[in-house]
Structures are given as C-alpha cells and as structure tokens.
Amino acid sequence: MTNPGAGLTVAAFATCFNDTMWPEAPRAMVRLLERLGCRVVFPREQTCCGQMFTNTGYADAGARRVRPFLDAFEGFDHVVAPSGSCVGSVREQHATLARRTGDPALEARVRAAAPRVRELSEFLVDVLGVTDVGASYPHRVTYHPTCHSLRMLGVGDKPLRLLRAVRGIDLVPLPQAEECCGFGGTFAMKNADTSIAMGADKARHARDTGAEVLVAGDNSCLAHIGGMLDRQRAGMRTVHLAEVLAATEEDPA
Numbered sequence: 001m002t003n004p005g006a007g008l009t010v011a012a013f014a015t016c017f018n019d020t021m022w023p024e025a026p027r028a029m030v031r032l033l034e035r036l037g038c039r040v041v042f043p044r045e046q047t048c049c050g051q052m053f054t055n056t057g058y059a060d061a062g063a064r065r066v067r068p069f070l071d072a073f074e075g076f077d078h079v080v081a082p083s084g085s086c087v088g089s090v091r092e093q094h095a096t097l098a099r100r101t102g103d104p105a106l107e108a109r110v111r112a113a114a115p116r117v118r119e120l121s122e123f124l125v126d127v128l129g130v131t132d133v134g135a136s137y138p139h140r141v142t143y144h145p146t147c148h149s150l151r152m153l154g155v156g157d158k159p160l161r162l163l164r165a166v167r168g169i170d171l172v173p174l175p176q177a178e179e180c181c182g183f184g185g186t187f188a189m190k191n192a193d194t195s196i197a198m199g200a201d202k203a204r205h206a207r208d209t210g211a212e213v214l215v216a217g218d219n220s221c222l223a224h225i226g227g228m229l230d231r232q233r234a235g236m237r238t239v240h241l242a243e244v245l246a247a248t249e250e251d252p253a
Helices: 016-021 024-035 049-053 059-063 066-073 086-102 102-118 121-126 147-152 159-165 194-208 219-229 241-246
Strands: 010-012 039-042 078-081 117-121 140-143 170-172 213-215 239-242
Touching: 010 147, 016 024, 016 219, 024 039, 024 239, 024 241, 049 059, 049 086, 049 117, 059 086, 066 086, 066 102, 078 102, 078 121, 086 117, 086 147, 102 140, 117 121, 117 219, 121 194, 140 159, 159 170, 159 241, 170 194, 194 219, 213 219, 213 241, 219 239, 239 241
Parallel strands: 010 039, 010 078, 078 117, 140 170, 140 213, 213 239
Antiparallel strands: none
16 A cells, blocks of 8 residues: 655654553554554653543643643644544643643644644544555444544544445444443543443443444543443453554454
8 A cells, every 4th residue: 555644753642541551552553654654753751631630620730731741742743642532632622721821822832733633533534635544354343433533523424434444344333323422531430320321322322233343532432331341241342443443454453
C-alpha cells in the first residue's frame, strides 16, 4: 500500500488511563501510523490532560494541567490520541480552563495548539485521507460510537468507514448505537444504579448482534461495557478501534 503519512511527524498522545491500564491501544496506534509512513514521536513529558479533574468539578486542578500539556505537545503539527474523550477535553475544555487562569498568553497557546489534537479516526480520514489502512481482522464485529467522539468531536461515520475497509471483517450494526453506555467517568460511581441500567441495555444490544467483538474508540467505555458482558458470560470480547486497524493478515489479533 502507499504511505500517505510519508513526511509527517506525529506526536502520540497516549492518555494517562491508556498508558496505565490499556497500553495495547496506544501501541497499536503507533504501529498503525508507522505502517502508514508517519514518523511517530512519544513526548515523555506528557501526563494527564486534566479531564478527570474538570469533569468532577475541580476546575482549578484541571487548569494546572493545561500548561504541562502544551509544554509536551506544542511544536507538533499533529497530535493523535486513541481517545475521543481526552481529545474532546483538550479541544473543548482547555480554552475555558486557560481563561480561568487569567493568563492571556496561555489562552493564545491553547487556541493555537488545540485544533492540532485529533482522535485517531479523524487523523486517518481527515489528514491522511485514507479509509483502507491495510488491516485484516476476520471476526464478526459491532461498533459502539462513544459519546465524546460522537457528540463533542463530531467524528460521524469515520470509524465505521475505516472498519468497513478492513479485510475479512463481518461488521454488523449495533441497535440503538448512539445511546450512551452509562460510564461517563465518575458518573458511573456517583449514579451507579443509572449507570448499571444503561450499561445493561448497551450490553444486551451488543449480545443481540451475535458479534464476537465489540469495538469502540475509548477504552473507558469498553471497560464499562466489557465488565457487563463478562458478568453475563456473554463470550464477547471488547477491542479498541486502534487494535483492529493495526491488525494485519500476518497478525490478525
């Protein structure tokens, strides 16, 4: 296949929860981007983008994460993450957090940097201009569009376009796909009964597809739904979108 990323340097934004709990996703993202010809750099100074603080009402703590994020990723034309949730935080919340500091220079840095931070499917389709990434994944798959990627970033059908081009895949629609899975970060803890009910609905819809694998672009949502499926002994795996797109005939995952 061609190398649509040839000549591009990409900073990999792993996100703290992926780095800590689900490193397979950022690793797969790096393999995929390198296969497409990109030069991938991992800024070692990166840490939390501040979303977990901001979403739970600790805005001052969240604001203190903006400058370190910029210090780590400023200067890169392309910053890519396997998380619509964290990308949404950078693009939508950092401007508000920067204003909170009363530092106009910080606000200007956010305005310049935030648009260059992209979720993986956005980068592949909008920047590299590809939907066929040379993947092979011979499994029956259904896709859950996560709330932040769908509603905050507006990625639309980009993940599905990428999945449809995967060789050997049997992609089946997920009933009521756009409904939230019920995770929502601390929402799952503060409103456990509601979260469980929403997650149970999502798990039931996933089971109804007969798919072997449930795919999404955020591991937090996959963990929530996957926990439901495990407890129900559904026999369905949860796999991040990056891992599917990184799989090849030699290593079909």
